Amino acid sequence: MRRKGLASMAAQTAVPTSTVDLGPASGLSCRECGEVFPLGPIFACELCFGPLEVAYDLPTGDPEALRKQIEAGPANIWRYAPLLPVPADVAEKPNLNPGWTKLIQADNLAAAIGVEPGKLFVKDDSGNPTHSFKDRVVAQALEAARAFGFTTLSCSSTGNLAGAVGAAAARAGFRSCVFIPHDLEQGKVVMAGVYGGDLVAIEGNYDDVNRFCSELIGDPLGEGWGFVNVNLRPYYGEGSKTLAYEICEQLGWVIPDQLVIPIASGSQLTKIDKGLQELIKLGLVEDKPYKIFGAQAEGCSPVSAAFKAGHDVVRPQKPNTIAKSLAIGNPADGPYVLDIARRTGGAVEDVDDEQVVDAIKLLAQTEGVFAETAGGVTVGVTKKLVEAGLIDPSLTTVVLNTGDGLKTLDAVAETSQATATIRPSLDAFRDAGLAL
Amino acid sequence: MRRKGLASMAAQTAVPTSTVDLGPASGLSCRECGEVFPLGPIFACELCFGPLEVAYDLPTGDPEALRKQIEAGPANIWRYAPLLPVPADVAEKPNLNPGWTKLIQADNLAAAIGVEPGKLFVKDDSGNPTHSFKDRVVAQALEAARAFGFTTLSCSSTGNLAGAVGAAAARAGFRSCVFIPHDLEQGKVVMAGVYGGDLVAIEGNYDDVNRFCSELIGDPLGEGWGFVNVNLRPYYGEGSKTLAYEICEQLGWVIPDQLVIPIASGSQLTKIDKGLQELIKLGLVEDKPYKIFGAQAEGCSPVSAAFKAGHDVVRPQKPNTIAKSLAIGNPADGPYVLDIARRTGGAVEDVDDEQVVDAIKLLAQTEGVFAETAGGVTVGVTKKLVEAGLIDPSLTTVVLNTGDGLKTLDAVAETSQATATIRPSLDAFRDAGLAL
Structure with missing residues (x-):
């Protein structure tokens, strides 16, 4: 059944795989058994059901020339087009041009949590077009969708992804049809609905939404549909590599000693590691040891629990945390x-x-950076790891903020109120007794 | 009384004006009578009470060299430091580094409103650190505050500015104390309160808040305080010039034929014009005619009303519009x-x-750009002006979006809902009858 499903999915593409141009991407390879498949809208190995990832013919020339080419590129992720599954002329196509977000030297935060001055940086992805790192991954999926001749962009989502897909589809001239749980917060529904594609509320929880999407992919109803986080997942995931590229380039083509990365499905963390390894292989950075730290919210910490218990497998949890963008109880890449x-x-x-x-x-x-709850998780974990002596405060540490506080206002609402309410008079202001 | 007020304000600065280093800024000049004053925290002419603006000794060398210097600068407003009232080393000081936001070629929008392909651009300032153009102006005020030895950054605000000041102050190590009307929407209070400065709610409307701030400036209680939009206003306003600089540079050092700019106080529009004139004077762009269009919401349209009536003066209005960031009924720069x-x-x-x-x-x-209500005003006015034949659809037009839709979700909430709510089944999806 699974093989039939995969075959029918591949058949949905209107474009013969031989004519697919996704730049340096040469095929899909299974992360488990290594089997190689031609580029197409498939996501699981036909032999072992392992996850597929993009394989490349990466540039082999002079690293210095490649570095110069990248540095002369646009101020967005397409400066790294030679390392991504996208055609060479990607920057000329209509898309949201995400990336090249700020890497902020966070000396005030460093002082507050005991890191040495000049050693702590925040990679702030709230600066992306729809204010989360999802714009990076959706941009890759969009190029794959174009290459495969899809006309509808779709996803299951509980928030950030819905907006990223709706916005990217609008700009690129795709239809979009996004699936959300029916009880999503009003604000998130509006953020997803404003881009004008179809927004379908499913009576059920996020797992029900996902199951429904998997059904839809195998059905003629879903023909011509690219689900960014399902049948386009191998391409989608590659977008997270750009975080690694940008961080290293922004540090002067140097790998940081320590990175703190949030874990939802775990894909972002694994792709950042993949990106660092590619930079080393290409000679764009010097090979050196680096430590990768994963961050979860206690209310959804299956990977953290497994790490601490010394397990190789991850036992699923039922999420219960305010960090909803990380609330995946059964993370695929755990x-x-x-x-x-x-x-x-x-x-x-x-x-x-x-x-x-x-x-x-x-x-x-x-630092004046208002992060969403996922950013609270990485900063909180960084503080905890410094205190525990696991993060070395004398070495360079990069902490990811993957989203925007405006999307999770509720988390801080109770404790971010007016410090005083007064009549408009100097006497009243004096009497308010603010520590001026 | 007024002169005494100004004198006492100037006395508040701890730094002798002779040692103030604000780069090419040479003094303040009155926009009405031309009288010149030394750099200081003053905002109105002692002779005629006219508004003061920054006067410069601008670079006089080879324009090509200056262009190159700018292009080699950082990807933020400080690339234009030689043209701004800031010290030459401003980029090394802790601030939010706003600017260099996207200029989006908006071919889809162009097609929708009857502009020729390749001719319509959206300057999207929602990409700034706190997601509005206010980061640009606050960054200038912050440098002035540093130069004058102030230790507290303050403002009166109904939203965007409060967050921009709170964030900038946090990053730069200033105290902040921001004044808001007591009945501000909860979301905006949170956005302003999260940066941790004092947030004082005033029992009254925005005018009451402003009057209170003016009182506070003249009182010893306000000593050491820089009110970005009051006693630092001349510097603050200069930040809007960077919109003109960026637009022209992003178009290849060419002035667009037509610009559509929102009007609140009117300061932004006048400073963009000032910025364009400076670029011409410096030889960075060719002199050419350009048309500037102002955009207001009908519910607060004193300048539009005066324009249509052929008046030179603006009759104040009581604002009643969803475009609250533009709702200034008595615009100073009208x-x-x-x-x-x-x-x-x-x-x-x-x-x-x-x-x-x-x-x-x-x-x-x-275009996948989610604008705040002020962006709805400029896009709506652009459409209206194209239809009326006042904007030439064959010429280059740049429309400003100055803020982020996430901050004014209420405006679109009612009409941005799920298109269908269904059970998680293919039959239910089919029956929903979406036009797929």
């Missing part, structure tokens, strides 16, 4: 994350919801 | 806006709230 954290000498840690809120406010109050 | 619109052959136009909502959605659905 085992790979465990492997990377252990291999690099990193760790996986979690913080509770109160620590998440405190960390959001700490980042806002030290 | 007469200057009228002058610029008439001198350049432009116009001032307004759209009603329904047209604002339609335009927000049109922009989102054609």
Whole structure:
């Protein structure tokens, strides 16, 4: 059945795979058994059901020339087009041009959590077009959708992804049809609905939405549809590599000693590691040890729990945390994350919801960066790991903020109120007794 | 009294004006009578009470060398440091580094409103650190505050500015104390409060807040305080010039034929005109005619009303519009806006709230850009002016979006809902009858 499903999916593409131009992408390879497949809208190995990822014919020339080419490129992810599954002229096609977000030297935050000055950086992906890192991955999926002749862009989502897909589809001239749980917060529905594609609320939870999408992919109803996080997932995932590329380039083509990355499905963390390895192979950065730390919210910490217990497998959890963009109880890439954290000498840690809120406010109050709850998780975990001596405060650390506080206002609403309410008079202001 | 007030304000600065280093800024000059004053925290002419603006000793060398210097600068407003009232080393100081936001070629929107392909651009300032153009102006005020030895950054605000000041102050190590009306929407209070400075709610409307701030500036309680939009206003306003610089550079050092700019106080529009004139004087762009169009919401359209009536003065209105960031009923720079619109052959136009909502959605659905209500105003006015034949569809037009839709979700909430709610089954999806 599964093989039939995969075959019928591949048949949905109107474009023969031999004519697919996705730049340096040469095929899809199974992360488990290594089997190679031609480029197409498939996501699982026909032999072992392992996840597929993009294989490349990467540039082999002079690293210095490649570095110069990249540096002369546009101020977005397409500066790395030679390393991504996209055609060479991608920058000329209509898309949201995400990426090249700020890497902020966070000396105030460093002082607050005990890191040495000049050593702590925040990679702030709230600066992307729809204000989350999802714009990076959707942009890759969009190019794959174009290459495969799809006309509708789709996804299952609980928030950030819905907006990213709706916006990218609008700009690129695709139809979009996005599936969400019916009880999503009003604000998130509006953020997803404003881009004008179809927004279908499913009576059920996120798992029900996902199951429904998988059914739809195998059905004629779904013909011509690219589900960014299902049948386009191998391409989609590659977008996270650009975080690794940008961080290293922004540090002057140097790999940071330590990275703190949030874990939802775990895909982002594994792809950042893949991106770092590619930079080393290409000679764009010097090979050196680096430690990767994964960050979860205590209320959804299956990978952290497995790491601490010394397990290789991840036991699913029922999520219960304010960090909803990380609330995946059964993370597909969990085992790979465990492997990377252990291999690099990193760790996986979690913080509770109160620590998440405190960390959001700490980042806002030290660096003026208002992060969504996922950013509270990474900053909170960084603080915890410094205190525990697992992060070396004398080495360079990069912490990811993958989204925007405006999307998770509720998390900080209770504790971010007016410090005083007064009549409009100097006497009243004096009497308010603010510590001026 | 007024002169005493100004004198006492100037006395508040701890730094002798002779040692103030604000780069090419040479002094303050009165826009009405031309009188010149030394750099300091003053904002009105001692002779005629006219508004003061920054005067410069601008670079006089080879324009090509200056262009190269700018192009080699950072990807933020500090690439234009030689043209701004900031010290030469400004990029090394802790601030939010706003600017260098996307100029989006909006071919889909162009097709929708009857502009020729390749001729319509959206300057999208939602990409700034706190997601509005206010980061540009606050960054200038912050440098002035540093130069004058102030330790507290303050403002009166109804939303965007409060967040921009709070964030900038946090990053730069200033105290902040921001004043808001007590009945501000909860979301905006949170956005302003999260940065941790004092947030004082005033029992009264925005005018009451402003009056209170003016009182505070003249009182010892306000000593050491830089009010970005009051006693630092001349510096603050210069930040809007960077919109003109960026637009021209992003178009290949060419002035667009037509610009559509929102009007609140009118300061932004007048400073963009000032910026274009400076670029011409410096030889960075060729001198050519351009038309500036001002955009207001019908519910607060004092400048539009004056333009249409052929008046030189602006009769104040009581604002009643969803475009709250533009809702200034008595715009200080109204007469200057009228002058610029008439001198350049432009116009001032307004759209009603329904047209604002339609335009927000049109922009989102054609280009994937989710604008705040002020962006709905400019896009709506652009559409209206094209239809009226006042904007030439064959010439280059740049439309400003100055803020982020996430901050004004209410405006589109009612009309951006799920298109269908279904059970998780293919039959239910089929029965929903979406036009697939």
